Amino acid sequence: MTTKIPQSINVGLIGGGFMGKAHSLAYAAMPMFFWPAPALPYRKTIAELNIEVAREAAMRYGFAEGVSDWRRIIEDPDIQVVDIATPNDSHAEIAIAAAEAGKHILCEKPLATSSEDARRMLEAVRKAGVVNMVAFNYRRTPAIALARRLIEEGRIGKVLNFRGTYLQDWSADPSGPLSWRFQKKIAGSGTLGDIATHVVDIARYLVGEISHVNAMMQHYVTERPLQSGGADKLGASEKNANAPMGAVDVDDEVMTLLRFGGGAVGSIEATRNGWGRNNYITFEIHGTEGSISFNYERRDELKVFFNSDPNDVRGFRTIYTGPAHPNGGALWPIPALGIGYGETKIIECHDFFQAIVTGTAVSPNFEDGYITALIEDAIVKSSQERREVEVERAES
Numbered sequence: 467m468t469t470k471i472p473q474s475i476n477v478g479l480i481g482g483g484f485m486g487k488a489h490s491l492a493y494a495a496m497p498m499f500f501w502p503a504p505a506l507p508y509r510k511t512i513a514e515l516n517i518e519v520a521r522e523a524a525m526r527y528g529f530a531e532g533v534s535d536w537r538r539i540i541e542d543p544d545i546q547v548v549d550i551a552t553p554n555d556s557h558a559e560i561a562i563a564a565a566e567a568g569k570h571i572l573c574e575k576p577l578a579t580s581s582e583d584a585r586r587m588l589e590a591v592r593k594a595g596v597v598n599m600v601a602f603n604y605r606r607t608p609a610i611a612l613a614r615r616l617i618e619e620g621r622i623g624k625v626l627n628f629r630g631t632y633l634q635d636w637s638a639d640p641s642g643p644l645s646w647r648f649q650k651k652i653a654g655s656g657t658l659g660d661i662a663t664h665v666v667d668i669a670r671y672l673v674g675e676i677s678h679v680n681a682m683m684q685h686y687v688t689e690r691p692l693q694s695g696g697a698d699k700l701g702a703s704e705k706n707a708n709a710p711m712g713a714v715d716v717d718d719e720v721m722t723l724l725r726f727g728g729g730a731v732g733s734i735e736a737t738r739n740g741w742g743r744n745n746y747i748t749f750e751i752h753g754t755e756g757s758i759s760f761n762y763e764r765r766d767e768l769k770v771f772f773n774s775d776p777n778d779v780r781g782f783r784t785i786y787t788g789p790a791h792p793n794g795g796a797l798w799p800i801p802a803l804g805i806g807y808g809e810t811k812i813i814e815c816h817d818f819f820q821a822i823v824t825g826t827a828v829s830p831n832f833e834d835g836y837i838t839a840l841i842e843d844a845i846v847k848s849s850q851e852r853r854e855v856e857v858e859r860a861e862s
């Protein structure tokens with residue numbers, strides 16, 4: 467053994483659905499990629515809504531035990547990390563209880579269903595002095611981190627324009643079931659909180675603070691068949707035309723113009739009803755000396771254009787991310803072997819544990835989650851009042 471054995475840190479994960487799976491994979495895989503790992507995450511307890519599901523989740527995701535009450539995780543003095551992977555309406559209550567118990571917290575996005583709850587969560591983690599992170603994982607895609615590095619190095623000059631999209635089609639079919647993502651009481655909002663916030667996070671990460679928005683929100687589908695039970699269904703995979711219907715009270719589509727504090731302008735468009743688009747997170751950034759273009763559906767690639775290239779070979783070139791790029795050394799040995807969604811969660815997990823072990827802050831954290839919630843408020847207000855709205859500043 468040539469390496470000092472990293473310390474073990476016990477994790478309690480709440481919610482064993484889609485994100486429960488993604489986070490469990492990251493706990494298992496993080497030390498396989500990042501070695502020596504900052505710490506070895508030990509999957510101690512997973513909480514689900516009932517004990518059978520919790521025990522099955524424990525078996526499947528490699529946890530020592532499954533429990534049916536998340537408070538058991540908060541009360542366990544041997545758990546240092548609380549991971550919140552439940553639907554949005556429970557994030558605030560769990561996170562505040564976890565902070566008061568002195569646990570470090572990884573919370574899924576959006577941080578909360580309202581900016582008021584997000585602010586309370588931020589106050590709780592600040593008061594407790596615990597490491598906190600909100601899981602906007604897409605910024606950890608190596609190509610997106612490379613875009614940030616190129617911008618910081620001045621390779622495209624001063625940024626003038628950010629044009630971002632997040633387009634999906636899983637909710638385009640109105641007979642798709644009434645997921646919790648269509649219910650304001652649980653989700654807080656629709657496309658806005660669910661996916662537009664990912665692009666807000668990418669825009670802030672790459673270009674800086676957003677000062678003003680000018681937005682339009684649309685709501686097309688007003689009711690959907692109730693789900694027959696069991697795990698949440700994302701979209702049209704299980705249709706039931708004879709099922710009783712329930713109300714959809716969230717937005718389907720968001721578009722907003724942006725002004726950044728640093729002087730750039732931009733736009734974001736997001737929909738879950740765009741047939742043919744799956745996880746179409748794209749951005750194009752124009753600077754005074756060049757441009758950068760990205761599409762998550764081809765996430766190994768970053769397209770760059772440098773004005774300094776000789777005229778006869780000038781054009782967008784494609785960089786395939788690999789060991790030369792952010793986090794690339796920990797991932798796979800040659801470019802273009804294929805970065806997946808899982809890798810973004812593995813990098814997120816590494817950075818979170820690194821922050822815990824070194825006692826430093828990590829981004830995006832609850833402050834970023836709160837600022838994103840304030841941007842969401844401004845988008846809603848702008849759409850309702852049909853005018854440009856200034857984003858409220860977060861008190862520091």
Ligand code: NAI
Nearest residue numbers: 481482483484485513514515551552553554574575576698
């Ligand atoms: P899901 O519906 O697949 O899973 C949620 C699980 O939490 C369910 O199994 C449910 O039974 C369980 N649950 C609900 N209340 C609970 C409670 N009080 N105690 C214990 N378990 C409880 O939902 P999904 O897709 O995993 O979403 C969870 C969170 O992750 C949401 O906030 C969502 O916005 C976010 N998310 C983030 C993604 C990302 O790319 N960062 C991707 C997908 C979801």
Ligand code: SOE
Nearest residue numbers: 575634660661664700738745
């Ligand atoms: C559904 O729109 C969803 O699962 C979102 O909730 C996630 O945040 C996104 O990353 C993938 O799509």
